[in-house]
Amino acid sequence: MGSSDPGFPLPLPPGWVDAGEVGGCRAAASGSALLLCGPASGRAGAAGVPPVGDVPAEVVVLDREPVRCRGGVVADRTLLAVSAGSGRSLTVEHWRYPEGHEPAEAVAVVPTGAYARLAASCTAALRGRRGSAPPPAAPAGGLRASLRVSVLAGPYRGTGSCELAGGRARVELPDLDRPRDVPAAVVPGWLAGLVGLGPRPRAAVPGLLVTSRPAVKRLLAHPGADPDQVRAAFGAALPDGWARQLSAPAGTPVAHWRLELAVPAGGTATLEVLDAGGLWSLTPVDPELLAAEDAADRLDGEPVGISPLTPSAVWHWLSPLAA
Amino acid sequence: MTGTITMDPNELDDAAGALRGIFATLEGSAQDLDGADVAVEMPGALRARVGSEVSSIAAALRRAADSLADLPGDLARRAQLARVADTISQVYRGEVAVSLPAGIIAAQYAKELQQIADGSLSARAVTVGASAGELATKIRVAAKLGGKAAAWGGVAAKTVGDLRNPYLDGSRRAANATARAGMTAGTAALGTAAAAGAAALGAPVVIPALVGVGVGIGLTVLDEKIGVTDFVADRADDVIDVGSDVVGGVADGVGDALGFAKKGLGGIF
Numbered sequence: 001m002g003s004s005d006p007g008f009p010l011p012l013p014p015g016w017v018d019a020g021e022v023g024g025c026r027a028a029a030s031g032s033a034l035l036l037c038g039p040a041s042g043r044a045g046a047a048g049v050p051p052v053g054d055v056p057a058e059v060v061v062l063d064r065e066p067v068r069c070r071g072g073v074v075a076d077r078t079l080l081a082v083s084a085g086s087g088r089s090l091t092v093e094h095w096r097y098p099e100g101h102e103p104a105e106a107v108a109v110v111p112t113g114a115y116a117r118l119a120a121s122c123t124a125a126l127r128g129r130r131g132s133a134p135p136p137a138a139p140a141g142g143l144r145a146s147l148r149v150s151v152l153a154g155p156y157r158g159t160g161s162c163e164l165a166g167g168r169a170r171v172e173l174p175d176l177d178r179p180r181d182v183p184a185a186v187v188p189g190w191l192a193g194l195v196g197l198g199p200r201p202r203a204a205v206p207g208l209l210v211t212s213r214p215a216v217k218r219l220l221a222h223p224g225a226d227p228d229q230v231r232a233a234f235g236a237a238l239p240d241g242w243a244r245q246l247s248a249p250a251g252t253p254v255a256h257w258r259l260e261l262a263v264p265a266g267g268t269a270t271l272e273v274l275d276a277g278g279l280w281s282l283t284p285v286d287p288e289l290l291a292a293e294d295a296a297d298r299l300d301g302e303p304v305g306i307s308p309l310t311p312s313a314v315w316h317w318l319s320p321l322a323a
Numbered sequence: 324m325t326g327t328i329t330m331d332p333n334e335l336d337d338a339a340g341a342l343r344g345i346f347a348t349l350e351g352s353a354q355d356l357d358g359a360d361v362a363v364e365m366p367g368a369l370r371a372r373v374g375s376e377v378s379s380i381a382a383a384l385r386r387a388a389d390s391l392a393d394l395p396g397d398l399a400r401r402a403q404l405a406r407v408a409d410t411i412s413q414v415y416r417g418e419v420a421v422s423l424p425a426g427i428i429a430a431q432y433a434k435e436l437q438q439i440a441d442g443s444l445s446a447r448a449v450t451v452g453a454s455a456g457e458l459a460t461k462i463r464v465a466a467k468l469g470g471k472a473a474a475w476g477g478v479a480a481k482t483v484g485d486l487r488n489p490y491l492d493g494s495r496r497a498a499n500a501t502a503r504a505g506m507t508a509g510t511a512a513l514g515t516a517a518a519a520g521a522a523a524l525g526a527p528v529v530i531p532a533l534v535g536v537g538v539g540i541g542l543t544v545l546d547e548k549i550g551v552t553d554f555v556a557d558r559a560d561d562v563i564d565v566g567s568d569v570v571g572g573v574a575d576g577v578g579d580a581l582g583f584a585k586k587g588l589g590g591i592f
Contacts, residue, residue: 025536032522036537059534082538087486090541094534107533110539156490176489186486193490 009037009103015133016047022204026103028125029274030134033110033118035125037103058083062192063311064199070128073101077126079312080265081112081192087183089322091115091315095126112188113143113323116316124271141185142167143323146265149173149191152254154275156194162187164321195257200291201278203308205245210236210285212301219246220254245308259317271317 001134008018008028016035017197019027025036080092089112096105108122117135124131151174158174169187172195182190191197195203211234218233225241238246255275262268274280285303 022540024473025533027540034537034541036533038533058491059538060488060491080534082541083488088542090538091536092534092541094531096531105531105533107537109537112540165552182486186488189488190490193488237567271556 010035010106010128013121013124013129013131013133014120016125030121031118031137033041033108033134035122035123036109037105053183058189060189060192061199062197062315065202065310065312067123067127068096069097069126073098073128075126078123079315081189081315083186083189084110087185089113089185089189091319093119093122093126100203111322112185112319113321115319119316123268143263143320145261145321147187147321148260148262149194150258151194151261152256152258154196154257162191162321163274167323169321187321188315191259191318191321192315195273196255196275197311198310200275201248202310203245203248203280205239205241205308208283208305208307209242209246210290210299210303210305212299213304214301215281215299216274216282216304216306220274261321269317271314273309273314279311279314281305281307282310283307 008026009026010019010071012035013030016028016030019029019034021027022036023230025038028035041278049095060081061078062081065077067073067075067077075095075097078094078096080094082090082092084090091110091112091172093108093110096101097109098318106126108126110118110122114137121131121134142165144165147164149160149162151157151159155311156174160171160173160176162173163170164184164187167184170179171187171190172179173190175194212238219230221233227240227247230243230246231238234246253276256273257275258270258272260268260270273284283305285305287303290299290303
């Protein structure tokens with residue numbers, strides 16, 4: 001690197017290398033992830049790099065939030081999913097920084113199947129922190145797993161499945177006219193479309209509220225509930241923050257879906273999400289964990305933990321299905 | 324050797340099941356030994372000694388079984404805690420500041436849960452991948468090949484019907500169309516803030532130019548390396564339909580991609 005070269009404008013975590021200037025942008029790489037820093041406006045297509053407009057692709061905005069970076073700088077973060085016509089899928093983090101910040105904007109571009117592994121390293125750099133080296137890649141060969149899909153409420157209500165093996169997927173999903181054999185890379189995007197994943201308001205309450213499924217149903221049945229009605233629905237003392245926050249989903253259009261993943265070795269993972277005034281994760285809670293032996297009875301039904309969730313976290317869960 | 328210790332709820336469940344099996348085996352063995360008749364055809368002194376040894380082994384097995392008796396339940400409970408903690412850590416992504424509703428989770432478990440949530444619960448099996456330096460070299464070359472990628476991109480437009488996301492509604496499709504038109508017209512100067520805000524309302528989105536460049540490079544690297552050959556093999560008829568100019572461009576791309584493979588860069592993706 002020559003003395004006149006200013007170098008990559010963000011601190012690179014271990015394992016990243018400065019790739020110089022590519023397509024009018026400053027580039028860095030680590031494994032299968034790219035970091036690019038602007039300038040960008042009017043430079044698309046420079047140096048022979050095809051802009052996205054020249055590649056048949058579907059672009060979906062998944063999430064958006066302000067993120068506090070090093071030095072107190074607040075960046076505007078947008079998470080996008082890009083599906084190319086060739087069946088490839090990329091996940092893109094676009095961060096726009098305040099005026100006067102160098103760089104003005106940056107993107108991290110990661111094959112969707114590797115996003116869950118590389119996201120922490122990418123976002124550390126985008127925050128202006130060195131972070132740690134990304135974990136090494138999983139063995140090649142693609143994920144082999146069965147995914148059961150249940151859409152309990154929402155525009156595409158029904159059940160379906162995805163059988164993933166060797167980078168391909170046989171999908172049979174609600175509202176599809178027939179089963180499809182597609183590249184596994186498209187599966188996260190299709191599931192995101194099925195459940196309508198996109199930017200949502202963020203809940204301000206931290207942590208987890210343990211309640212019961214009947215209480216959640218009562219809450220959703222209340223049209224335009226205020227915090228007092230929420231307390232009544234739960235039939236128990238609720239912290240003020242939770243009562244205020246849970247008045248948001250009450251009476252709103254609701255989507256409710258569950259994904260149950262099983263791999264041949266016997267591992268399972270479940271993601272159940274309530275999409276109502278924001279995203280909420282529902283996690284079964286073993287009654288043994290409750291403080292009192294009769295707590296489960298007092299909860300008037302199956303104990304369940306409700307916790308605010310972000311679209312980014314959902315994409316984090318979905319993205320390995322593309323591997 | 325350095326490494327990260329991770330906790331996987333599924334592994335804990337499996338371990339709990341295995342321990343239950345070991346417990347049952349040990350307990351059964353201890354009972355068998357307790358009831359073993361070693362008196363047959365043995366001199367008196369030896370019989371006493373063997374009997375003592377057998378009793379000693381049975382007692383040791385019973386102690387071992389007793390020491391394991393609580394472990395399966397404990398592991399299963401930890402697996403459940405790990406699942407709950409995983410849910411929480413999904414929310415905060417490294418900025419975990421868990422507060423649990425007082426009184427509903429038993430205090431000792433709440434403390435344990437918080438400790439679990441503070442750590443990493445990822446349990447993905449991993450191996451070492453390609454070096455970043457290899458990719459850095461590759462993306463510089465890939466940028467030069469961008470024109471060819473754009474050429475086969477035109478071919479792909481004929482074949483994407485089955486891969487198009489069937490669940491993108493009208494507003495999202497409009498967003499995509501706007502994004503593409505905006506990019507090709509060089510008018511992608513609108514900010515992400517406005518774009519994402521509009522997305523939340525279902526309005527068209529203009530994708531920032533830098534995203535377009537990044538996606539262009541990303542797809543070029545991906546497809547020059549692993550996509551073009553598949554593309555040609557799977558869709559030979561479409562390639563033939565398009566004409567010789569584009570076929571020539573694709574063929575060059577394949578050659579270059581194979582060149583990368585010969586240079587030992589096959590493990591990048």
